Amino acid sequence: MSDAFVEVRGASKAFVGVQALDNVSLSVGRGQIHALLGENGAGKSTLIKILTGVHRPDAGEVLLEGTPRHFRAPRESIAAGIGVVHQERNLITRFSVAENITLEDPPTKFGLFDEAAAVVSTRKWLDLLHLDIDPRTIVSRLSVAQVQLVEIAKALSLESRFLLLDEPTSSLTPHETGTLFEVLRRLAADGVSILFVSHKLEEVLSLCTHVTVLRDGRNACESQSLAGMTRADIVRLMIGREEAMFAAPATSVRLATPALELVSVATSLGHRDVSLQAFHGEIFGLYGLIGAGRSELARAIMGAAKITGGELRIEGTPTRIRDVTDAVRRYGIGYVSEDRKGEGLILAHDIASNIAVTIWHRISRFLGFVSDGMQDRVAAPLARALDVRTPSLAQRVGNLSGGNQQKVSVAKWLAASSKILIIDEPTVGIDVRSKAYLHDLILRLSRDGAAVIVISSDMPELVALADRIGVMKDFRLVETFDNSRNYGASSARIMQAIHG
Amino acid sequence: MRKFLRTDWLGLAVLIVLGGAALGIARPEFLTPYSIDVILVGFSLTVVVALGQGIIIAIGHMNLALGAIGCLVAVAFGGSMQFWGFPTWAAVLFGLAIGLACGFVNGWLTHKSGLTSFIVTLATLSIFKGASLGITEAQSFDGISDAVKAFGSDRWGPLPETLLVAVPIVIATWLFLGKMIPGRQMLAYGGNPAAAELSGISRGRIVILAHTLSGLFAAIAGMMTVARLQIATPTIGDEWLIASFAAPVIGGAVLSGGHLPVIGTCLGVLVIALINQALVLLAVDPFYVQVLLGLLILAAVGANRLREARLGTGPKLRLS
Numbered sequence: 001m002s003d004a005f006v007e008v009r010g011a012s013k014a015f016v017g018v019q020a021l022d023n024v025s026l027s028v029g030r031g032q033i034h035a036l037l038g039e040n041g042a043g044k045s046t047l048i049k050i051l052t053g054v055h056r057p058d059a060g061e062v063l064l065e066g067t068p069r070h071f072r073a074p075r076e077s078i079a080a081g082i083g084v085v086h087q088e089r090n091l092i093t094r095f096s097v098a099e100n101i102t103l104e105d106p107p108t109k110f111g112l113f114d115e116a117a118a119v120v121s122t123r124k125w126l127d128l129l130h131l132d133i134d135p136r137t138i139v140s141r142l143s144v145a146q147v148q149l150v151e152i153a154k155a156l157s158l159e160s161r162f163l164l165l166d167e168p169t170s171s172l173t174p175h176e177t178g179t180l181f182e183v184l185r186r187l188a189a190d191g192v193s194i195l196f197v198s199h200k201l202e203e204v205l206s207l208c209t210h211v212t213v214l215r216d217g218r219n220a221c222e223s224q225s226l227a228g229m230t231r232a233d234i235v236r237l238m239i240g241r242e243e244a245m246f247a248a249p250a251t252s253v254r255l256a257t258p259a260l261e262l263v264s265v266a267t268s269l270g271h272r273d274v275s276l277q278a279f280h281g282e283i284f285g286l287y288g289l290i291g292a293g294r295s296e297l298a299r300a301i302m303g304a305a306k307i308t309g310g311e312l313r314i315e316g317t318p319t320r321i322r323d324v325t326d327a328v329r330r331y332g333i334g335y336v337s338e339d340r341k342g343e344g345l346i347l348a349h350d351i352a353s354n355i356a357v358t359i360w361h362r363i364s365r366f367l368g369f370v371s372d373g374m375q376d377r378v379a380a381p382l383a384r385a386l387d388v389r390t391p392s393l394a395q396r397v398g399n400l401s402g403g404n405q406q407k408v409s410v411a412k413w414l415a416a417s418s419k420i421l422i423i424d425e426p427t428v429g430i431d432v433r434s435k436a437y438l439h440d441l442i443l444r445l446s447r448d449g450a451a452v453i454v455i456s457s458d459m460p461e462l463v464a465l466a467d468r469i470g471v472m473k474d475f476r477l478v479e480t481f482d483n484s485r486n487y488g489a490s491s492a493r494i495m496q497a498i499h500g
Numbered sequence: 501m502r503k504f505l506r507t508d509w510l511g512l513a514v515l516i517v518l519g520g521a522a523l524g525i526a527r528p529e530f531l532t533p534y535s536i537d538v539i540l541v542g543f544s545l546t547v548v549v550a551l552g553q554g555i556i557i558a559i560g561h562m563n564l565a566l567g568a569i570g571c572l573v574a575v576a577f578g579g580s581m582q583f584w585g586f587p588t589w590a591a592v593l594f595g596l597a598i599g600l601a602c603g604f605v606n607g608w609l610t611h612k613s614g615l616t617s618f619i620v621t622l623a624t625l626s627i628f629k630g631a632s633l634g635i636t637e638a639q640s641f642d643g644i645s646d647a648v649k650a651f652g653s654d655r656w657g658p659l660p661e662t663l664l665v666a667v668p669i670v671i672a673t674w675l676f677l678g679k680m681i682p683g684r685q686m687l688a689y690g691g692n693p694a695a696a697e698l699s700g701i702s703r704g705r706i707v708i709l710a711h712t713l714s715g716l717f718a719a720i721a722g723m724m725t726v727a728r729l730q731i732a733t734p735t736i737g738d739e740w741l742i743a744s745f746a747a748p749v750i751g752g753a754v755l756s757g758g759h760l761p762v763i764g765t766c767l768g769v770l771v772i773a774l775i776n777q778a779l780v781l782l783a784v785d786p787f788y789v790q791v792l793l794g795l796l797i798l799a800a801v802g803a804n805r806l807r808e809a810r811l812g813t814g815p816k817l818r819l820s
Contacts, residue, residue, distance in 0.1 A: 302698070328700030335698055343698055346691035348758050357688050357699045360681045368681045412699065 004066070005030045005193040006051070006082075006162050011060035013046050019217055020046040023060070026212045027223045028162070033184060033194045034223070035204040038214035039238055039431030044197055047214070048166055051195075052084050053077035064162075078104070083160030085151050087167045087197075091139045098122040098135035101154045125153040130179045144171040145290045152180065156187075163187070166197045170428070173289045181207050199429065201231050202460075213237040239432055257316040259451035260301070260333075260420050266309030267300040269293065271475045273310070278420065278451040283442065285466025285483065286455045287494050293475035294455045295338060298422045302335050303327040314420075328358060331420070334413030338425035338455070340402070344409040347398030351390060354397050354408050355379040358416035382411040387437060403434025410441065421445060424455045439465060463490045471497040509751060509764035516770055523774070527781045535777060537660060542773040544666035545724055546743050550769050551673050551762070552717030553744035558677060559690040559710045560757025561610065561617035566744055567737030568628035569602040569715050570722030575632045575641065577723050578732025582643025591645070595723050596716065602628060603715015607708035617711070632734045640733040644726060652727030662724050669720065674762040686710055690757025743772055746793055750800040771796070 004027040013021040021043045028034040038044045049055040051062060053071030061068045064080055071077040078084075091100045098118040099106070107117035115136070122135040131149045139147060148171045155163060163184075169177045184194055184207065198204055204211070205226065213220040213234065220237040258277035265274045271293055278284045288294045299305045301312070303321035311318050314331050327333040337343035345354055356363065356375040363378060364370045379393055386407040390400060397408055406426070413421055426442060427435040442465060446452040456462045462469060463485060471479040471494050479497035483490050524531045549566065556563040577595040580586040586594060602624070610620045654661050676683040689696040689706045697703050721740070726732045749755065750771055751764025772793065779789050 304697075323702065324697055325700045325702045337695075337698055339694075343692075343694040346688055346695050346758065348691050348754070349688065353684070353688070357684075357696070357701070360684055364681050369675075369679045370681055370684060371679060416700075 003029050005032075005064070006195070007063040007066075008047065008051070009061050009063065011047065011050055011057040011062070013050065013055060013057050021050075021057070022217045024214065024217070024219055025060075025222050026219075028193045028195055029210070030193055031188050031191045032210055033188050033196060033208045035208035035211040035226070036195055036197045036214070037201075037204065037211060037234060037238055038220075039433060042214040042238070042431075043217040044214055046217075048084075048164065048197065051077065051164060052082065078158070081160050082162045082164060083155040083158045084164045085155045085166060085168050087170070089147055089151065091147060091151060091154075093140040094138065096136050096138055097126070097133065097142075097150055100139055100150065101125060101135075101157050103154075104158065121157070122153075125157045126150075128156065128183055129153055130176075143291045145173065145176060148172060149176065149180075156183070161191070162193045162195070164195045164197075167199065167429075168196075169198065169200065169203060171290050177203065199431075201234055204234070205229075205231060215239075235432060258313070259315060260453075261313040261316070262301075262310065263313065264310040265300070265307055265312060267296070268306040268308050269296045269300060269475070271297055271300065274475075274477045275310075276470055276477055276480065278453050280419070280449050280451050281446055282467045283446045283452045283454055283465055285462040285469040286453060286472060287457070287459065287462050287469060288472035289498065290457065292472040294472050295424050296475070297472070298335055298424055298453070298455060301327070301422065302333060328416065328418075329361070332416070332418050333420045334358075334416055334418030334422065336406075336409045336413065336421070336423040336426065338428060340405050340409055345397050345405060348396060350394045351383060351388065351397055351400075351408055352376050352379040352393040355382055355412045355415050358412050378415050379411070382414050383408075386411050386414075386441065401431075401434075403430045403437070406430055406434065406438060407441075410438070414445075418450065420451045420453075422453045422455070425457065426454060427456075427458065427461060459491050459494065460487060463487050469494065473498055509761055509767050512751065512764060512767045512771070516767060516774065519771075519774060519778075523778050523781070527778075530777070530781055533658065535781070537655075537658075539770075539773045539777050540663055541660045541728060542776060543769055544660065544662040545721060545728065546747065546772060547666050547766055547769045548669055548717055548721040548724065549740045549744045550747035550765050551669065552714045552721060554748040554753060554760045554762070554765050555673065555677075555686070555717065556617070556710055556714045557690075557745075557748050557753050557755060558757060558760040559686050559706060560693070560755075561707070561710065562621065562745075563603075563606065563617065563711065563714045563718075564621040564741065565602070565606060565625040565628055566621075566714065566718045567740035568625045568632070569599055569718035570725065570737035570740060571632045571734055572602065572628045573599045573719040573722035574726045574732045574736040575636050575734055577726055578641035578644055579635065581645050581648075582641045588645045588647045591648075592723065596719050599715045599717075599719020599722070600712055601715070603712040603718070604708060606715065607711030610711065611704045611707045636732075636734045638734055640731050642731045644730060644732065648723075648727045649730050652724075652730060662728065665720065665724060669717070670762060670766055677760060677762060682706075682709060687758055687760070690754075690759075692758070742790070742793055742797075743769075746797050746800075747772060749797055749804070752800075752804060754804070768800075 006028045008024065008026040011021050011024045024043065024047060036044055046055060050057050053074045053076050063069065069080060098115065101122045102118045107114040119135040126133065126135065129149050129152060131146065131153065133142065133146060139150065142150065148168065152168055169180065172180065188194055196208055208226055210223055211221065211226050212223050215238060259280050260278040262274050262276050266272050274297060286294050296305065300307055303323045303326055312321065313319060319331065321327045321331065341347060352375040356378050359378065360370050363374050376393055383393060388404050388407045390404065397405060423442060426438050442452060442454060454462065454465055463483060466483045469481060469483045469490065470477050481493060529535060552566055553563055573595045576598050577591050580591045580594050606621055606624055610617045613620065651661050656664060677687060685701045686706055689701055693703065722736060725736045747768035748760060748765045750768035751761050753760045753765065775792055776789055
């Protein structure tokens with residue numbers, strides 16, 4: 001492989017007691033779009049960190065155009081021509097878009113930052129991504145999708161010959177993703193090598209030409225051509241077995257009274273005329289593009305934002321929910337946040353506390369005392385039932401994998417025996433195995449009588465899971481229909497509702 | 501977490517025993533009853549101050565006005581006895597009420613304004629301190645009741661009576677944060693405010709409760725100081741601030757909230773009391789106590805940081 005631009009040879013890396021990478025190799029040819037795949041914990045992040053100079057490998061080496069390189073810090077890999085879009089956001093939110101994009105090498109005039117020049121050079125990169133924003137906009141005012149595109153523009157602006165994109169499309173709409181892919185294909189044609197990391201296999205299949213799959217820190221396949229490979233082939237490489245096909249069976253029950261009903265509700269966040277019904281035993285799927293107001297609607301239902309018009313009914317009774325405490329304790333509503341680490345869990349606390357936090361007031365006895373034993377009695381059966389992989393309930397949640405963290409997020413609402421459960425992006429950033437498990441869990445919860453509202457940007461997931469689907473656009477519910485679980489029909493209907 | 505809590509303060513305990521032994525060998529007078537008494541009195545005052553700050557640190561806030569509240573309470577406590585002839589019990593209740601009220605104001609303002617506790621308590625620090633100086637015209641009140649004076653100077657067997665207040669407070673705080681729901685909720689809120697709120701924990705209640713308790717602790721410490729000094733002066737509380745942060749931090753508390761080891765905090769206080777006494781015995785200029793304390797804070801923060809890095813729970817490395 002003399003034509004390889006970036007090569008990793010036999011890289012190994014161990015952290016206290018864990019072999020994160022074991023003799024892993026990878027070779028990205030010039031002008032190649034190469035997918036790096038693997039479940040959470042397979043070693044992708046570690047490999048990325050070695051390529052970007054955050055970690056140094058215990059064994060093995062990184063070669064750039066055939067020359068061994070030893071990056072000691074991220075700036076050394078950037079200097080060597082590696083452009084990176086990290087999974088986490090890394091913009092300075094109080095700075096303008098132009099300042100952020102030109103941060104590495106700001107244009108100056110008489111020693112001062114030359115905003116006009118920065119705006120001109122920035123606009124070129126924004127235009128490339130069809131991103132129609134003023135470069136002078138402060139980043140904190142942008143939507144999540146716009147921020148992600150600005151990050152990508154920033155990486156492009158370095159004009160690197162090697163681009164490493166870690167989950168670059170996680171917040172993007174299909175349309176924005178399409179634009180990005182066109183740009184990437186053009187760059188590849190110009191000889192730029194691209195390493196593309198994603199959980200979305202459909203994207204990988206449409207974009208990439210080669211693939212490296214990691215499993216348990218080892219190569220499941222190395223720099224193989226994607227030609228002729230199917231989704232099933234890749235999944236088999238990732239999990240080491242066939243993926244169980246999943247589609248929720250249709251529900252048979254629909255009780256007369258919805259567990260939760262919104263009647264032309266307006267909120268202080270800007271929703272207008274939202275009407276929906278969620279029944280016990282049913283999964284209501286809420287689809288919409290980023291910024292359509294889905295999570296905000298969940299917040300309003302939870303009492304975290306004001307309902308300014310219309311009516312919210314619980315079990316048919318018009319209800320005013322004053323605050324989140326009210327929603328959780330009085331009306332049994334639970335909300336699994338899309339932002340697990342930021343809003344869902346207390347990472348520094350143990351599993352038992354994280355699960356029991358919703359019901360301390362209920363399990364306490366004399367004078368409000370709650371002991372570890374009491375917490376464990378509640379948490380242990382749930383952790384077992386949800387298959388949380390941990391040596392002990394005293395384990396810190398921050399040390400668990402994404403999939404196990406999500407199980408804990410759900411478990412705390414099971415502990416609270418929520419009758420209405422809103423699950424926001426249930427499987428974002430979660431590996432294939434845990435994903436299937438969580439889908440099955442959500443289904444079981446609804447069939448056991450909970451009214452479940454699933455918010456998801458993952459259309460295949462929503463179509464497989466939901467009994468009915470509601471589509472949101474611009475803080476309105478524009479369409480509600482019974483989901484046939486036929487992907488073609490349902491997805492067409494959703495896209496029609498959004499774009500038609 | 502629980503295992504982590506158990507080992508949290510072990511090193512510190514070993515350090516104290518070794519340091520105490522070394523000092524006892526170098527300066528035999530360190531182990532005399534008089535010297536130990538001084539350490540215990542210092543401990544019982546500082547531990548109440550440290551827990552008053554600790555309970556705020558637990559929710560990730562800070563209370564800069566701790567000393568000012570203690571001062572206002574001390575002045576009100578002494579003044580009510582000297583000028584209004586309050587009996588001791590009434591003066592104590594009056595002092596507690598003022599402490600609770602000041603703490604409540606801190607919490608309420610922080611909650612309602614959405615400002616950081618740093619700004620709010622910086623402002624109230626100035627207000628409470630100014631009020632104390634205004635009321636007293638910078639003079640001391642010495643019309644303290646005999647019961648209060650006795651409490652500050654009497655011994656219960658070999659132990660100072662102030663310890664009889666401090667120890668139950670330590671135990672109560674430990675139970676409160678470790679086992680009681682409002683305490684657990686405070687730690688949950690400190691660990692991740694957003695997650696705690698979405699779990700049905702009321703932000704306002706937690707913030708106000710923590711600040712109010714902090715005011716209560718400041719009041720108790722203020723009145724204990726009056727008892728020990730036998731006089732209510734408006735300089736009480738002036739030197740509390742550093743120790744109030746140093747002891748919890750040395751004990752392993754996380755300043756961003758969510759973790760406050762009560763036993764560790766007590767050991768942190770003990771370290772401070774030991775250092776004070778050691779430097780007196782070694783005839784070091786008392787001003788250098790401050791220097792040493794500052795170095796100790798840096799060392800403790802560094803040690804915590806290392807431990808977090810080893811556990812892999814520290815702040816993530818950010819890449820730009």
